[in-house]
Amino acid sequence: MKPLIEVHSLHYTYLRGTPLETVALRGVDLVVYPGEVVGLVGPTGSGKSTLLQHLNGLLRPQAGRVVVDGMDLGDSRTDLRAVRRKVGLLFQSPEDQLFERYVADDVAYGPLQYGLPPEEVRARVRRAMLAVGLPPEAYADRPTFALSGGERRRVALAGVLALDPQVLVLDEPLAGLDPAGRRLLASLLEEWCAQEGRAIVWASHSMDEVARSADRMYLLAEGRVIREGTPREIFGDAELLLEHGLDVPAVTWVLRELARAGLPVRTDVLTLEEACDVLEGVLR
């Protein structure tokens, strides 16, 4: 299958050529195939956000290559707006970016910017709002500033979904939400991905959050990819995660300690249910 996004040895330095320069990316390779969920995990300052901003051309590569669906982002002739329509990026705390008075107007901003006909815009707004669990009948005419934080975040997400992107890029989408809000948003995202068959790139510093839904994961630290694999492969290597200041899910932690104590248990376990099965097997 042909990859949707290809990143080859990408380098990026902030404030390059000044006394304040900081290196954010030192040679990152990454591919995203259609329809898959790619997790991007790394501690604060590992270069996640910088990498994400390259995927839709908000930043141009200083060295290395970024190719989105055949369009080379290093080429100054590439139409970045076309790229941004293919790759929808949702920033951290996106609820801050709402500006229209009414919910539906804000969701419609993107499609209108691309000059779509009014009928099409209306249909897209409807679909996007349904996808994020805000039925248009109840929410379209609500003032954006009267919504709760979680609802506002879902409005922002709808604003990106209304562009109908091939890839949805998310930067810490669940940060700052309460447990119910986290569960809701996570399941909405999974549903959208499965229904529309689109890809998601999901960045987070929490392994737990990403592992549940990711098909493949990249572990990022100090501007480099230090590990790539399925969540199971990466969780099997708890030492590596801990070494880079990342958390290990509680169940993995428990099984790891049991294995250390000499019990014959697997440690590449992702969910509570799996852990129960493993423990039952041992206890029998």
Place this chain on the structure above:
Amino acid sequence: MSEFGAWHILTLGHYLPMGSPLHRLDPRVRLLSVLVLGGALMVRGQLAVLFLGLLLVLLLLALARVPLGHALRGVRALVPLLGVVLLLQLLFYPHRRALVAGSPALWQAGRFVVSAAGVVALVALCLRMVALVLLLTLLTSIADATDLVHAVEGLLRPLQGIGFPAHELALVFVIALRFLPLLAREMERLMKAQAARGADFGHGRGYIVQRVRRTFPLLVPLFVLALRRAEELAVAMEARGYAGGKGRSYLVRLRMRHADWLALAAAVALAVLLLWLDLGSLEQALFRSLG
């Protein structure tokens, strides 16, 4: 760099912790010296004097270990403005009167004349603006916001006796200074977020109403964020017992050392020198050679 990097380009305002002798001076001396020298540069119009002033500023930048390239970046941002000012100056300078006063004409086309005096005044103006911008860059490179607020407050404190709100003024000043880079960063983030949704900022198409409308997606959230920040700051300050300047003690006591007095004296002496120096004869010689 990037189409959104508004605040990266602005070197004016970046503090550079280079640990030079200038960085170690009393903040009041740093501020006062820059003000005095800047004042002198502002008053003088003679080309040769301003040139000397520019050299002096460059010397100070070297002394502060500010890389020249970094300092000049701030000037580069000024180039478009400088261009406009130059053009206006060239058009509206009283060339005819200068000719009557004995300046040779450099170029003439019909009723339009360009006098040597006009061109010299133009170059002088450029030198002055560049020198002032570099001087400001110097100040922000050697003094961070805390230094500046200490300086302002320290200098204004004697006025508190006559009811002047020195502390409050200094606080307003430091909050504004502290918020500026935050707002700039917020702005950059919003620009990127809206661009990710298809906004198109780089191109100034359309009528004025449309152009203003295009800034709504940035300005509305920016105001909301700024107001929220201000409110949070007020609550945080009150929670920590802030109740205005009265009876407040200070962690940092400013004390002038010998080096500080020396530096201040040197700055004042240099400023006086710049003010008194008369290099008018050099200018006359320049005219003659041009004419």
